[in-house]
Amino acid sequence: xxxxxxxxxxxxxxxxxxxxxxxFARGAADxxxxxxxxxxxxxxxxxxxxxxxxxxxxxxEMLHTGDVADLSAIPGVKVDKHSTGGVGDTTTLxxxxxxxxxxxxxxxxxxxxxGHTGGTLDKLESIPGLSVEKTVAELIDQVRRIGVAVIGQTxxxxxxxxxxxxxxxxxxxxxxxxxxxxxxxxKKLACGADAIVLxxxxxxxxxxxxxxxxxxxxxxMVEIGRLxxxxxxxxxxxxxxxxxxxVGNALEVKDAVDVLSGRTGxxxxxxxxxxxxxxxxxxxxxxxxxxxxxxxxxxxxxxxGLEKFRQMIEAQHGDPHVxxxxxxxxxxxxxxxxxxxxxxxxxxxxxxxxxxxxxxxxAGRVRKSDVLxxxxxxxxxxRIGDQVDADTPLCELWARSEDSAxxxxxxxxxxxxxxxxxxxxxxxxxxxx
Ligand code: URA
Numbered sequence: 001x002x003x004x005x006x007x008x009x010x011x012x013x014x015x016x017x018x019x020x021x022x023x024f025a026r027g028a029a030d031x032x033x034x035x036x037x038x039x040x041x042x043x044x045x046x047x048x049x050x051x052x053x054x055x056x057x058x059x060x061e062m063l064h065t066g067d068v069a070d071l072s073a074i075p076g077v078k079v080d081k082h083s084t085g086g087v088g089d090t091t092t093l094x095x096x097x098x099x100x101x102x103x104x105x106x107x108x109x110x111x112x113x114x115g116h117t118g119g120t121l122d123k124l125e126s127i128p129g130l131s132v133e134k135t136v137a138e139l140i141d142q143v144r145r146i147g148v149a150v151i152g153q154t155x156x157x158x159x160x161x162x163x164x165x166x167x168x169x170x171x172x173x174x175x176x177x178x179x180x181x182x183x184x185x186x187k188k189l190a191c192g193a194d195a196i197v198l199x200x201x202x203x204x205x206x207x208x209x210x211x212x213x214x215x216x217x218x219x220x221m222v223e224i225g226r227l228x229x230x231x232x233x234x235x236x237x238x239x240x241x242x243x244x245x246x247v248g249n250a251l252e253v254k255d256a257v258d259v260l261s262g263r264t265g266x267x268x269x270x271x272x273x274x275x276x277x278x279x280x281x282x283x284x285x286x287x288x289x290x291x292x293x294x295x296x297x298x299x300x301x302x303x304x305g306l307e308k309f310r311q312m313i314e315a316q317h318g319d320p321h322v323x324x325x326x327x328x329x330x331x332x333x334x335x336x337x338x339x340x341x342x343x344x345x346x347x348x349x350x351x352x353x354x355x356x357x358x359x360x361x362x363a364g365r366v367r368k369s370d371v372l373x374x375x376x377x378x379x380x381x382x383r384i385g386d387q388v389d390a391d392t393p394l395c396e397l398w399a400r401s402e403d404s405a406x407x408x409x410x411x412x413x414x415x416x417x418x419x420x421x422x423x424x425x426x427x428x429x430x431x432x433x
Contacts, residue, residue: 003027003037010044021057028167029065029160035167042164042173050178055220056227058178062186065160069109069136069192074143076105077283080193081275082184084208084217085117086201087355088242088380090268092120092150093256095276097308100148101299104283107143108150109157109191113364116205116355118252121152122364126249126330126374130318136192146311157190180207181220185228195231195282198222199275202430203240205351211236211430222433233278236431237271241349241384244268248363248377250329251398257323260306267383267428273297274429330375332398336405340418343389346382347423350415354380357411361397361404373400378412385425388418 001023010016016024024041027033050058071078079099083089096106110120110132121132134142134151142149161183168174188196198221201207202214218234225232237243245266246255258264259272277292286292299305306323314320322328358364362373379396382388395412399405 003033003041007037007040007044010041010048013048015051015054018057018061021054022061025058025061025065025160028163031163038164039167039171039173042168042171042176042179045179046173046176049176052220052223052227055178055182056224059182059185059189059224060228062158062160062164062182063189066156066158066190068190069154071107071140071192073140074105074107077195078105078107078193079195079197079279079282080108080188080191081197081199081279082188083199084184084201084206085114086239086243087117087205087351087358088244088247088252088255088268089118089201089239090123090244090246090252090256091199091272091275093123093253093309094259094268094272094305095279096148096150097260097312098272098296098299098305099276099279100146101304101308102280102285102295103147104280104285105143106148106150107139107193109153110150111153113359116352116359116364118247118249118355118358118364120150122372122374123249123252124150124316124318126253127313127318127322128328128330130313130316132316134316142315146308146315148308148312149315150312153187153191158186161186175207177213177217177220181217181224185221185224189228189230196225197275197278197282198232198234199271200234200236201239202236203238203351203426204349205242205355206239215431218431218433231282233282234433235274235278235429237274237429238426239351240426241351242354242380243271245381246377246379247354247358248361248398249372249374251377251379253322253329254326257306257309257326260300260309262300270428332375332400334397334399334402334405336397336399336409338394338397338409338412339390340382340388340392340394341390341413342418344387344418344420345423346384346386346388346416347419347421348417349384353411353415357408357415360411361399361408376400376404378408380412380416382416383425385423
């Protein structure tokens, strides 16, 4: 198969055959195709698109360049959940134990932070001692024993995506719907769950900025699921402001424990319950959304969700006492309260800028080799639509130095717009598929 022909055909807008797509995916995974040809085809796909059949073929071909985890030794329907990435987006730490407390096994492989978005593995590793490095056999054993495990992706899952994602990052070809959909779905299918719930984020802190683009991405991924005979459902949820009030690794664990203990709720709990309900429905553990949500609420109110989180931490060699004493989580050198400084209404947030501010403080990696500071980030109690006065707390910075706090303070002030006009709260969710 000739790669120049494949590039030329896509440049002319033709639909590629399964064989042509296989040649592309395998060539990316095994390094037999040069980067310049891969990049040329990526750009042609960006400009000319792919139809649903091509997108599904690309997903499957990328998937089959690596291992597919076999979770069949775990009894029951295993439902995975994936977020397309956001800020303060800590739903996994809440819904994994809650869903498991409802008797549905959760065997989850998660990722690390990417750019301005946080990653579940980094958050979990902020718990002293906790390990996310487990084999698939250990994952299975833990889920059989306690019903839940959240670990790093093991083995070589979708190596074609690894190669192509790195190239897309440096060739201006990230924002292509078929490339995003096949990238996410090839990795998710490789994790071996029986069904998948997708949380497609939309807004100033998300990969998709408009509702229409987010819905189109959700539709494309649900369609891939249908073509692969894998039940997939999706929610399109808002990311015009951080989902939880805490941004940073240990801070987001604290947010999750606060929610699981019933001390706080808010948008983070609401979205966690919506996604968790979809997981119970796909697993056949509830017949209606109302029944699913009632089961999750019962697990929350009875403390069984928090207990499940404690068990998971212990099973993964973390200190389970953090659940009762949050001061055992890493603490920063500097804590600084920042006030709003003016009266008015919170009108908008540049959520990507907020995520980048946390990253610059040390909560995320700028270079792959960066070592994270788990203790840093900020608590942002204000929400879009809130009325504030000059003394209302805008944020509490947890920083490693006064200099870092100064920079973060300037970034948060610039990212949160306070003005005179009253402002509506943005919707929490936009569509369900
Ligand atoms: N996340 C992914 O895994 N892949 C993309 O292409 C975009 C976001």
